[in-house]
Amino acid sequence: MQAIEISHFGGPEVLRLVQRPVPQPGPGEVLIKVAASGINRPDVFQRAGHYAPPPGASDLPGLEVAGELIDGDFSSGNPFGLKRGDAVCALLAGGGYAEYAVVPLGQCLPVPQGLSVLEAASLPENYFTVWSNVFDRGGLGRSEDGSPESLLVQGGSSGIGVTAIQLARALGHPVFATAGSDEKCRACETLGARAINYRTEDFVERIKNWTDGRGVDVILDMVAGDYIGRELESLAEDGRLVIIATLGGANASFDAAKLMHRRQTVTGSTLRKRSTAFKAAIANELYERVWPLFAERKLRPVIHEVFPAADAAAAHALMESSTHIGKIMLRW
Numbered sequence: 001m002q003a004i005e006i007s008h009f010g011g012p013e014v015l016r017l018v019q020r021p022v023p024q025p026g027p028g029e030v031l032i033k034v035a036a037s038g039i040n041r042p043d044v045f046q047r048a049g050h051y052a053p054p055p056g057a058s059d060l061p062g063l064e065v066a067g068e069l070i071d072g073d074f075s076s077g078n079p080f081g082l083k084r085g086d087a088v089c090a091l092l093a094g095g096g097y098a099e100y101a102v103v104p105l106g107q108c109l110p111v112p113q114g115l116s117v118l119e120a121a122s123l124p125e126n127y128f129t130v131w132s133n134v135f136d137r138g139g140l141g142r143s144e145d146g147s148p149e150s151l152l153v154q155g156g157s158s159g160i161g162v163t164a165i166q167l168a169r170a171l172g173h174p175v176f177a178t179a180g181s182d183e184k185c186r187a188c189e190t191l192g193a194r195a196i197n198y199r200t201e202d203f204v205e206r207i208k209n210w211t212d213g214r215g216v217d218v219i220l221d222m223v224a225g226d227y228i229g230r231e232l233e234s235l236a237e238d239g240r241l242v243i244i245a246t247l248g249g250a251n252a253s254f255d256a257a258k259l260m261h262r263r264q265t266v267t268g269s270t271l272r273k274r275s276t277a278f279k280a281a282i283a284n285e286l287y288e289r290v291w292p293l294f295a296e297r298k299l300r301p302v303i304h305e306v307f308p309a310a311d312a313a314a315a316h317a318l319m320e321s322s323t324h325i326g327k328i329m330l331r332w
Contacts, residue, residue, distance in 0.1 A: 002332075003060055003098035004312045009049030012316035017309070023058070023095065023102040028276070030072030030105050032088065036121035036306075037096045038064040039315050039328040040159065041245065042272065046094075047316065053094040054273045062096020063272065064089065065103075066111060066121035067332075077106045079284060087111040089120040091128050091279055093272055097312060099332050106280030109287055112294035119301040122327040126163040127290060128282050129244065129271055130220070134164055136282075137267055138218040138242040140173060149217035150174040152207060152234060154227065156193055157184035157325045160244070162302040164220050165191045167290065170298040176216060178203050180322070187325045191302075207234040215239060225249030228266070235264050243268035302326030 003020040025031045043061040045051035053059060066089035074083060082088060082105065090108040095101045111120040134140050140149050148171075153164045156177025168175045169192035177193040179185045185195035194210060196203045207216060215236035221227060225248030231241050232254050241264065259266070271279070293299045304324040307315040309332050319328055 001099040002309070004062075004309060004330075005060055005097075006047050009047065012047070012313040012320070014047060015313045015316060017312075020060075020098065022100045023098075025072040025102045028073055028077060028104055028106070029102050030074070030082075030108060031070050032065060032090060032101050032103060032108075033068045033070050034065045034096070034099055034101050034332050035067040036065065036118040036332065037062050037098075037309070037330040038122050038125055038159075039312075039319055039330065040064070040125050041319065043097075044316055044319055057093035058095030058098075058101075060095045060097050062094065062098070062101070063092050064121060064124040065092065065096045065101050066090070066117045066123075067101075069108070072102075072105065074105065077104075077280065080108075080110055080287060082108060082110065087117055087120070089117075089124050091124040091283075097309070097330065104276040104280070106276055107283060109283055109291070112291045114295055114297070115301065118306065118329060118331065119303065122159070122301045122303055122329060126159045126327075127167070127286055128279065129160060130164045130167055131286055131290065132271060132282055133242045133244055133269060134168065134218060134220055136285075137269055138220070138240045140168065140218045143217070148173045150176070150211070150236075152203075152216045152219045152231075153177040153193065154220065154231075155179070155222045156188040156191075156195060158222070159302075159327045160220070160222065161188070162191055162326050165193045166299050166302075167293075169193070170293050176207060176210065184325055187302075204230050204233050211236070218242065220244065223248035225252055228252035229254040232259060232262075232264060232266075235262070237262045238264070240265045240267065244270070304328055306331050 088108045090103045175193040177188040178198040188195040222245035224246040
């Protein structure tokens with residue numbers, strides 16, 4: 001099969017098209033003939049040498065694919081009744097930049113009604129991540145008076161960002177988002193968020209004005225660093241800050257006394273190294289709670305550009321430019 005491997009750590013140019021043996025599924029695993037693969041920021045970190053795959057995972061980058069189930073073990077852990085020939089999308093721990101990929105069956109989902117296989121390939125990494133962190137870990141739900149809680153998304157025009165905005169809005173929550181240009185802010189607004197250009201506006205001040213000084217209930221943060229202290233200023237009492245990346249740095253300082261008095265929570269997580277059972281549980285929640293929203297046209301994939309798989313280096317260069325809005329994809 002053809003695959004894209006990291007020849008050595010470095011810039012986008014280190015990605016190269018190679019021939020690899022087709023992987024073979026083991027117990028509880030299936031083989032997917034890949035039609036499309038999603039590009040995600042962790043792929044860039046892996047290519048640069050900053051995010052090694054977990055033990056036992058493929059050394060190839062790629063955390064999400066969609067395509068046809070062609071072989072594997074369908075005997076157990078198959079809540080969706082998947083079978084050979086079905087079109088699926090899947091979350092991987094690695095190996096997605098290839099014509100064939102092996103994945104635990106529990107991490108596969110049927111392609112949502114009304115979506116193409118290419119569109120479905122843009123979903124798993126972002127939807128698993130957002131559901132796990134915004135709704136499970138962050139607990140976005142209803143206030144004591146029954147009103148919907150609010151969400152602030154840092155980086156609203158990213159793949160994670162457009163997913164978080166759409167999903168929270170589809171479930172009835174007020175959403176705010178930051179982005180780095182007026183064009184990106186308009187894109188966030190089109191998806192249903194009130195947007196803040198972080199290059200020209202102070203998101204703390206804007207959130208306080210928009211919420212009458214109360215703050216938001218949950219913040220999804222991909223920046224960390226010196227954002228954390230400012231985010232705590234933007235959180236309501238009993239608010240939850242969920243950190244899923246450290247693009248602004250891993251170290252931070254904040255007023256712990258204020259955090260205590262306002263009963264705020266700071267938490268974070270990564271998904272790649274979690275167990276198959278953990279990811280399968282998220283898949284079940286997505287199938288029950290989220291997949292119907294695609295059929296109802298309350299959610300839609302936002303794809304910025306599709307590259308031939310051989311042009312993975314160009315796709316990574318676009319990712320690093322941060323000029324995109326939504327997902328960047330590879331087509332096999």
